[in-house]
Amino acid sequence: MPAPLEDDFLENATIAIIGLGLMGGSLALALRGKCMQRIGYDADPAAVALAMEKNMIDKPVSLSSGCLDEADVIILAAPILAILQLMDRLPVYHTKTAIVIDIGSTKKEIVEMMNTLPNRFLPLGGHPMCGKEKHGLTHADANLFTDMPFFFCPTNVDPGQQREIAAALCRAVGANPVWVDAHEHDHFVAATSHLPYLVSNTLAAVTPRDAAPFISSGFNSTTRLAASSIPMMIDILKSNRQNILRAMQRYKETFDVLVDCLEHEQFTRLKSELQKGAGIKSFMADEQGKNI
Numbered sequence: 205m206p207a208p209l210e211d212d213f214l215e216n217a218t219i220a221i222i223g224l225g226l227m228g229g230s231l232a233l234a235l236r237g238k239c240m241q242r243i244g245y246d247a248d249p250a251a252v253a254l255a256m257e258k259n260m261i262d263k264p265v266s267l268s269s270g271c272l273d274e275a276d277v278i279i280l281a282a283p284i285l286a287i288l289q290l291m292d293r294l295p296v297y298h299t300k301t302a303i304v305i306d307i308g309s310t311k312k313e314i315v316e317m318m319n320t321l322p323n324r325f326l327p328l329g330g331h332p333m334c335g336k337e338k339h340g341l342t343h344a345d346a347n348l349f350t351d352m353p354f355f356f357c358p359t360n361v362d363p364g365q366q367r368e369i370a371a372a373l374c375r376a377v378g379a380n381p382v383w384v385d386a387h388e389h390d391h392f393v394a395a396t397s398h399l400p401y402l403v404s405n406t407l408a409a410v411t412p413r414d415a416a417p418f419i420s421s422g423f424n425s426t427t428r429l430a431a432s433s434i435p436m437m438i439d440i441l442k443s444n445r446q447n448i449l450r451a452m453q454r455y456k457e458t459f460d461v462l463v464d465c466l467e468h469e470q471f472t473r474l475k476s477e478l479q480k481g482a483g484i485k486s487f488m489a490d491e492q493g494k495n496i
Contacts, residue, residue, distance in 0.1 A: 296325075302324065305330045
């Protein structure tokens with residue numbers, strides 16, 4: 205069984221952040237002063253240069269130079285398919301124990317691959333439930349994680365130490381740790397995150413360009429997610445395809461009921477259907493308020 209983490213583990217740790225986009229950059233900013241050293245990598249040299257200029261990282265690293273050997277914590281902050289590829293590039297032959305945490309938006313495939321990593325790694329699936337529709341390092345925000353849920357999915361390592369790791373990271377960035385099975389995570393975020401993106405994108409796509417002068421806050425808030433990074437969302441849609449398809453089918457069936465009500469002028473039934481959605485929205489808002 206791995207030894208318990210020291211209370212000051214994180215402040216004495218070298219943390220490697222692999223992927224310096226919105227999420228990786230925000231983590232780097234949130235960890236400023238909370239660890240001994242932040243080292244970073246991104247496939248885009250301009251992102252690395254900006255991260256150094258803005259004091260988001262203390263030192264750049266490459267994946268092939270052996271610099272990752274010094275990392276105590278390796279955070280994989282890339283799109284999902286890139287995370288899966290990055291795990292194949294971790295320095296497996298070094299003897300030092302390293303904690304590996306990802307922050308991908310889906311968890312099943314990632315956790316399954318984490319369970320195949322060599323014993324020198326202590327893996328933990330993660331997903332902070334926050335973000336922006338604006339992507340890229342220039343939009344990084346040190347407060348992005350403050351008071352937000354940070355989901356963690358167990359792997360096959362000792363759960364006691366996993367909880368210590370999660371708690372230490374969340375204390376550092378101000379988030380609230382929540383533990384969930386990887387399958388359950390992917391099932392629910394299909395409904396609360398991935399379907400809303402598709403609905404938002406579709407609504408924007410069917411809106412006539414001539415309607416631009418009539419746009420107000422309702423349209424802007426409803427279509428906000430349509431501006432999300434398409435390559436990132438394609439990765440998510442691929443990796444959680446079956447859960448998303450089921451969520452889309454439920455949405456389609458409910459929307460078809462609304463269409464039928466309007467076509468047949470069944471306004472009493474329409475009111476009842478709309479009240480269902482309003483009730484669920486109210487319930488969700490109350491539940492979210494309890495967890496803040």
